[in-house]
Amino acid sequence: GQQLNQSPQSMFIQEGEDVSMNCTSSSIFNTWLWYKQDPGEGPVLLIALYKAGELTSNGRLTAQFGITRKDSFLNISASIPSDVGIYFCAGQRAPSGTYKYIFGTGTRLKVLA
Amino acid sequence: EPEVTQTPSHQVTQMGQEVILRCVPISNHLYFYWYRQILGQKVEFLVSFYNNEISEKSEIFDDQFSVERPDGSNFTLKIRSTKLEDSAMYFCASSEGAGPLHFGNGTRLTVT
Numbered sequence: 001g002q003q004l005n006q007s008p009q010s011m012f013i014q015e016g017e018d019v020s021m022n023c024t025s026s027s028i029f030n031t032w033l034w035y036k037q038d039p040g041e042g043p044v045l046l047i048a049l050y051k052a053g054e055l056t057s058n059g060r061l062t063a064q065f066g067i068t069r070k071d072s073f074l075n076i077s078a079s080i081p082s083d084v085g086i087y088f089c090a091g092q093r094a095p096s097g098t099y100k101y102i103f104g105t106g107t108r109l110k111v112l113a
Numbered sequence: 114e115p116e117v118t119q120t121p122s123h124q125v126t127q128m129g130q131e132v133i134l135r136c137v138p139i140s141n142h143l144y145f146y147w148y149r150q151i152l153g154q155k156v157e158f159l160v161s162f163y164n165n166e167i168s169e170k171s172e173i174f175d176d177q178f179s180v181e182r183p184d185g186s187n188f189t190l191k192i193r194s195t196k197l198e199d200s201a202m203y204f205c206a207s208s209e210g211a212g213p214l215h216f217g218n219g220t221r222l223t224v225t
Binding site: 041042044088093102103106 | 117144146148155156157158161169204208209210211212213214215216218219221
């Protein structure tokens with residue numbers, strides 16, 4: 001189906017460490033998005049990926065569109081306390097006619113100062 | 114930067130009552146969406162809307178739910194007869210098309 005599984009579910013890291021998380025599916029997606037959600041707020045877009053193999057950075061964040069088109073990866077370098085939150089991947093299977101995105105199960109990140 | 118705005122931020126209602134959640138999407142966007150997030154869980158797709166009609170809906174979006182674009186700026190989600198399990202954060206989103214979704218800050222619906 002269109003289930004997106006994120007790993008790890010949660011992680012505690014020390015400030016300054018690098019973080020890696022991934023999103024996998026049994027289905028092929030044409031677009032991957034990565035969002036961060038703070039408590040009580042809506043998801044905020046971090047990075048958008050549109051082509052298989054694409055590697056895109058946004059400051060300390062780097063994301064990659066997996067070559068199989070069934071997965072995506074997000075790395076955060078030199079983590080800081082404000083990186084705390086839930087990170088969601090979202091995939092779009094076009095052409096769908098609706099452009100809806102399916103969200104992953106989320107990775108909860110906690111940074112220890 | 115343009116943003117999606119949602120009102121109210123928090124809505125408390127009694128079971129069986131009707132609620133209307135309101136959203137103002139980004140002005141040049143053409144595709145509108147409602148998503149739901151039960152506390153501590155993932156963000157779930159409810160419905161997408163384009164050209165004044167529903168383009169896709171999930172199994173969650175049953176006959177109790179409806180959406181409307183009553184004018185050129187607002188996009189609403191109505192729940193006709195709320196149930197306890199409707200308690201969740203409801204997020205509105207909009208997009209230009211195949212591009213990324215931009216989300217509002219949500220309405221927390223509490224059904225008692």
